[in-house]
Amino acid sequence: MVDSLHTYLEEKTAYIETHLVPALEKEGVPASLYESMKYSLMAGGKRLRPMLVLAVLEALEKPLERGVPFACALEMIHTYSLIHDDLPAMDDDDLRRGKPTNHKMFGEATAILAGDALLTRAFSLIAESYLANADVQPTTTVKLIAELGKRAGATGMVGGQMADIEGEGKKLDLTQLEYIHQHKTGDLLVAALRGGGYLAEANESQMRALTHYGFCIGHAFQIQDDILNVEGDEKQLGKAVGSDADREKATYPSLLGLEESKQRLDALITEAKTALAEVGLQHSALMPLADYVKNRTK
Numbered sequence: 382m383v384d385s386l387h388t389y390l391e392e393k394t395a396y397i398e399t400h401l402v403p404a405l406e407k408e409g410v411p412a413s414l415y416e417s418m419k420y421s422l423m424a425g426g427k428r429l430r431p432m433l434v435l436a437v438l439e440a441l442e443k444p445l446e447r448g449v450p451f452a453c454a455l456e457m458i459h460t461y462s463l464i465h466d467d468l469p470a471m472d473d474d475d476l477r478r479g480k481p482t483n484h485k486m487f488g489e490a491t492a493i494l495a496g497d498a499l500l501t502r503a504f505s506l507i508a509e510s511y512l513a514n515a516d517v518q519p520t521t522t523v524k525l526i527a528e529l530g531k532r533a534g535a536t537g538m539v540g541g542q543m544a545d546i547e548g549e550g551k552k553l554d555l556t557q558l559e560y561i562h563q564h565k566t567g568d569l570l571v572a573a574l575r576g577g578g579y580l581a582e583a584n585e586s587q588m589r590a591l592t593h594y595g596f597c598i599g600h601a602f603q604i605q606d607d608i609l610n611v612e613g614d615e616k617q618l619g620k621a622v623g624s625d626a627d628r629e630k631a632t633y634p635s636l637l638g639l640e641e642s643k644q645r646l647d648a649l650i651t652e653a654k655t656a657l658a659e660v661g662l663q664h665s666a667l668m669p670l671a672d673y674v675k676n677r678t679k
C-alpha cells in the first residue's frame with residue numbers, strides 16, 4: 382500500500398512529465414505546431430490517465446517503464462480532446478487550468494492542427510515504441526491500438542462528446558446522462574486500465590476487475606465533477622457564470638439532487654475497490670487512487 386497518496390501523486394506526475402516532451406516528434410515539425418502541442422501537453426493537469434497505467438503495472442509487479450509510451454499516448458489524446466473542447470465551435474473557453482487556451486495562444490487553425498497531431502502521434506508512439514520493445518508481444522501492441530481507437534473514437538469519447546452537444550438545452554434522463562459520461566469521460570479511463578492490463582499481462586479475471594474498476598471510477602469522476610461545479614457555484618453565491626447550469630446541461634445533482642449524487646459517488650468508489658480486492662489487488666495504489674477520484678477538489 383502507498384504510504385502517502387500525496388507523495389505518490391507527486392512522484393508519478395514528475396515521472397510522467399519527464400517523458401511527455403521527448404515523446405513528441407520535433408524534427409521536421411513546423412515550429413509553431415510543435416510549440417502549440419507542447420504548450421497544452423505541459424500546461425499542468427492531474428495526469429490521472431497515465432497514473433492509472435503505471436499503477437496497474439505496479440500492482441501486477443511489472444516494470445513501470447513498460448507503461449510509459451501508452452501512458453504518454455493517453456495523455457496526448459486527453460490533451461487533444463481538451464484543446465478541441467475549448468474551441469469556439471465547442472465550449473468557447475478562454476482559460477484552461479488557469480492559463481489561456483490553446484486557440485487563444487496560437488489561433489484557431491493551429492489549435493485544431495495541434496489537436497489532430499497529438500491524436501495521431503499517440504498511435505504512432507505506441508506502434509513505434511512497443512514494436513521496438515522485445516518485452517512486448519506485437520499482438521499486445523495491436524490490442525493497445527485497438528483499445529485506444531475504440532475508447533477514444535466514435536464509439537467512445539468522441540461519440541460521448543457528440544451526444545453531449547446534441548443533449549444541450551434538452552431535458553435528459555439518467556440513462557442518457559450516463560451514456561454521455563460513460564463515453565465522454567469514462568472510456569479513456571477504462572482504456573488506461575485495460576491498456577495497463579494488457580501490458581502487465583493481466584489474466585482474464587484481473588482484466589475484468591480492472592475494466593469494472595475503470596467503469597466505476599469514470600462514472601464517479603463525472604459525478605464528482607458535477608458536485609464540484611455545484612459547490613463552486615454555491616460559493617459564488619448562486620452566480621453560476623459559465624457553469625453547466627448556464628449552458629443548460631443536465632448534471633447528476635440536477636437530476637438526482639446533491640445528497641443522492643454523493644451517495645452514488647460513495648457506492649461507485651466502494652464497488653471499484655471491491656472489484657480489485659476480489660482479484661487480490663487490495664494492496665495496490667489503485668485503491669487510494671479510487672479515493673482520490675472521489676476526494677479531489679479540482
Ligand code: GRG
Nearest residue numbers: 426427428429462465466538539542565566606
Ligand atoms: C473534443 C473529441 C472531444 C472530446 C472532448 C474530455 C472532453 C471530451 C471534454 C472536456 C470537458 C469536460 C470538463 C469533461 C468532464 C470530465 C473531464 C474529462 C475533465 C477533464 O479531465 P481532468 O480533470 O483534466 O483529468 P486535467 O486538467 O487534470 O488533465
